[in-house]
Structure formats: C-alpha cells, structure tokens
Amino acid sequence: MLATLSRLPKDSILGLAALARADERSNKIDLTVGVYMDDNGLCPVMRAVQEAQQQLVQAEVSKAYLPPQGDPTFVAEMPKLVLGAGHRALVETRTATIQTPGGCGALRIASEVLAVANPSAKVWLPNPTWPVHEPLLGSVGLKFARYDYYDYATHSLNFERMMQDLQGVKAGDAVLLHGCCHNPCGADLNAEQWQIVADLLLERGAIPLIDIAYQGLGDDLEHDALGVRMLASQLPEVLIAASCSKNLGLYRERTGATIFVTQSAEHAETALSQALGAARRLYSMPPAHGAILAGKVLADAHLNAMWQQELQSMTQRIQGLRNQLSVALTAATDCDFSFVAQEKGMFSFLGLTPAQVLQLREEQAVYMLDSSRINVAGLKDATVEPLAQAIAGVLR
Numbered sequence: 256m257l258a259t260l261s262r263l264p265k266d267s268i269l270g271l272a273a274l275a276r277a278d279e280r281s282n283k284i285d286l287t288v289g290v291y292m293d294d295n296g297l298c299p300v301m302r303a304v305q306e307a308q309q310q311l312v313q314a315e316v317s318k319a320y321l322p323p324q325g326d327p328t329f330v331a332e333m334p335k336l337v338l339g340a341g342h343r344a345l346v347e348t349r350t351a352t353i354q355t356p357g358g359c360g361a362l363r364i365a366s367e368v369l370a371v372a373n374p375s376a377k378v379w380l381p382n383p384t385w386p387v388h389e390p391l392l393g394s395v396g397l398k399f400a401r402y403d404y405y406d407y408a409t410h411s412l413n414f415e416r417m418m419q420d421l422q423g424v425k426a427g428d429a430v431l432l433h434g435c436c437h438n439p440c441g442a443d444l445n446a447e448q449w450q451i452v453a454d455l456l457l458e459r460g461a462i463p464l465i466d467i468a469y470q471g472l473g474d475d476l477e478h479d480a481l482g483v484r485m486l487a488s489q490l491p492e493v494l495i496a497a498s499c500s501k502n503l504g505l506y507r508e509r510t511g512a513t514i515f516v517t518q519s520a521e522h523a524e525t526a527l528s529q530a531l532g533a534a535r536r537l538y539s540m541p542p543a544h545g546a547i548l549a550g551k552v553l554a555d556a557h558l559n560a561m562w563q564q565e566l567q568s569m570t571q572r573i574q575g576l577r578n579q580l581s582v583a584l585t586a587a588t589d590c591d592f593s594f595v596a597q598e599k600g601m602f603s604f605l606g607l608t609p610a611q612v613l614q615l616r617e618e619q620a621v622y623m624l625d626s627s628r629i630n631v632a633g634l635k636d637a638t639v640e641p642l643a644q645a646i647a648g649v650l651r
C-alpha cells in the first residue's frame with residue numbers, strides 16, 4: 256500500500272537551509288531560516304531559560320502527563336504576556352488558554368475550533384504570508400480568501416489595497432493578522448491602521464485570528480502587542496496563536512498557546528472544551544519541558560527581568576543590523592534601501608529577482624529565500640558589508 260504513495264517535494268525553506276548547511280565555502284552567509292542568531296552565529300539558550308532549566312532539573316520528580324490544558328503556570332501567564340495583565344478581557348474572565356506544541360500547534364488548534372464554530376468560515380490570509388499558514392489551516396478544511404498586504408514596488412505595507420480587499424469580508428469569516436514583525440515582509444500596521452481594521456471587523460461580525468510569533472522582537476513586549484490588545488478590548492471575540500519559539504528561544508521545545516477571547520466566561524469555557532477536544536484527537540497531551548520553563552520565566556520576577564533584558568538586547572541587535580544593512584546597501588548600490596531600517600522583526604524582502612538570488616547563492620555563497628526574503632538576525636556585524644557588496648555585484 257505504501258508503495259502507491261507519491262513523494263512530496265521537500266519543504267522549500269528547509270531544503271534551502273540544508274543546502275546552506277552543506278556549503279563549506281568560508282564566506283557563506285546563511286539568511287534562510289527564521290531563527291535568531293547571535294554575533295557568533297549561535298541560536299542561544301537564553302540565560303533566564305538556562306536558570307529555569309537548572310531549577311527544573313533539580314526539582315522534577317515525575318514525568319507524568321501534564322494536565323491536558325498544559326502547565327498551569329504557563330497557561331496563567333501567557334494571556335497576561337500577550338494581552339497585558341490588566342486587560343479587560345482578563346479582568347472579566349472572558350478568556351481561555353490552552354498550551355500547544357509551538358505557534359504552529361496554536362494556529363492549528365485555533366483553526367480546528369474555528370471550523371467547528373463555522374465550517375463555512377473563509378479565512379482571509381495576507382498576501383504575502385508565512386507559507387505554512389495555508390497547509391496548517393487548510394488541512395482543517397477551511398477555505399481561503401486573500402487580501403493584498405505588501406507593495407513590492409514601494410517596499411511597504413499597502414494599507415489602501417488591504418482595506419479594499421477586506422471589504423469582501425463577511426459575517427463569520429476570520430481574518431488572519433500578524434500581531435507584529437510580519438513574516439515575510441517586516442511591514443507592520445500602526446495604531447491608526449489597527450483601529451481601522453478593528454472597526455471593519457466589528458462592523459462585519461468577523462473574527463480576527465492573530466498570529467503573534469515575534470512579540471518583543473519588533474520594538475518591545477508592550478508595543479508589539481498593541482494590535483492584539485486593541486482588538487481584544489474592542490471586539491467581542493478574538494483568536495490568538497502565540498509562540499514562545501522566538502522570544503524565549505524555545506524553538507525545539509515546541510511551546511505556544513492558543514488564547515480565546517470570548518463574549519463571556521461561559522463561552523470561554525466552551526471554547527476551551529472544543530480546544531481540548533481538538534488537542535485530544537490530534538496529539539492527546541501537550542509537551543512539558545518548554546512550557547514549564549516558559550512558565551517559570553514569566554512568573555518569577557527575577558527570571559522575568561533577566562529574560563526581558565536579554566530579549567531587549569536581541570531586539571536592539573536586530574535593529575542595529577537593520578540600520579547597518581540599510582546604510583551599507585544604499586552606499587554600495589546607489590539604490591534606496593532605507594526600508595530595511597524601518598521594518599520590524601527578523602525579516603525583509605530585499606527586492607531581488609529569483610535569478611539574482613540564485614546568482615548570489617552560486618557565486619557568493621549567500622543564501623536567502625527565492626523571494627529574496629532574508630532573516631536579518633542571521634547577519635553578523637562582519638557580514639553586513641560583504642553582503643552589501645555581493646548584492647551590489649548582482650545588481651550591476
């Protein structure tokens with residue numbers, strides 16, 4: 256029977272990352288996968304996470320299952336992190352949170368519940384978006400519509416087109432929004448634009464599905480959550496998929512949460528029961544290690560302060576690299592790359608053609624996605640200028 260299967264193509268990002276890893280040229284610059292790297296090219300275990308891990312190793316006496324909803328401390332802390340501790344939805348106990356295997360698991364649980372609530376819901380995805388959104392949500396059976404988001408010509412958000420497209424949203428639809436640090440383009444909504452989106456969703460009776468995978472890596476933990484907090488205070492219902500992969504550096508520990516903001520405490524309980532049902536049929540029990548660490552870091556004042564300090568220094572490093580790259584590219588190419596400094600988070604489209612991207616890979620050992628999306632956090636101080644020169648070479 257298995258002999259009848261046809262082979263799927265490799266995931267393009269992971270395939271490219273493998274190609275980059277195998278490249279032994281000493282001048283290699285790998286900007287493919289969305290993982291934060293320090294200036295030594297290492298994706299570090301954050302200090303607060305290390306300390307929490309030592310505490311855990313010393314105190315852990317059992318590997319029995321966690322409760323199906325997840326580690327209680329983690330589940331209590333995550334909505335406070337995302338929504339802010341005094342948020343009215345929390346005060347009014349109109350939220351429910353379930354721990355999930357990473358942000359991917361959070362998106363999947365959110366979409367499972369959405370599909371039960373409204374099987375004919377259309378999910379509006381930004382164009383472009385993170386390529387995994389479609390398979391993650393689509394395999395639940397949800398249908399998609401697209402809204403234009405990014406203008407490749409001006410290297411910026413095309414808010415006018417976005418709102419034109421969103422005029423097609425109907426009651427019961429869901430609109431996927433990147434909470435901050437849009438992947439792949441780095442162009443985010445400002446407060447005024449979030450408000451316009453909130454007004455439209457309220458008027459239409461549509462629900463936002465907010466994917467927040469980079470909280471803290473754009474400006475800071477508070478500012479990056481501005482949109483999600485605004486929508487959660489103005490709309491009766493919000494679905495939130497949060498990830499601890501990037502801001503706590505817990506990538507491989509698969510740590511995330513789905514947060515349901517609902518109209519009442521009773522609706523929150525009902526949504527949670529559906530989420531637990533979905534988790535039970537998908538993977539039964541949540542993984543423990545990452546969520547216990549994240550819970551400790553978030554709940555303990557000393558670890559939390561240590562974590563926030565390190566996170567802020569990572570964010571400043573990314574912003575510093577953006578500024579350096581913007582200056583170096585503009586100087587080397589005579590083109591305006593100031594947009595690189597204005598975007599948020601780890602990603603940017605450099606505006607190169609697939610042929611130029613291929614040339615960079617083959618001739619200069621520079622790896623980026625075919626779309627010319629780079630992970631800015633994959634750069635080092637020492638590789639900014641060589642990258643700018645390599646790009647200038649292919650643009651000449």
Ligand SMILES: Cc1ncc(COP(=O)(O)O)c(C=O)c1O
Binds near residue numbers: 385433
């Ligand atoms: C936009 C976006 N959403 C969600 C995720 C999910 O991340 P994870 O499942 O590793 O927590 C990612 C990871 O790259 C992402 O870029």
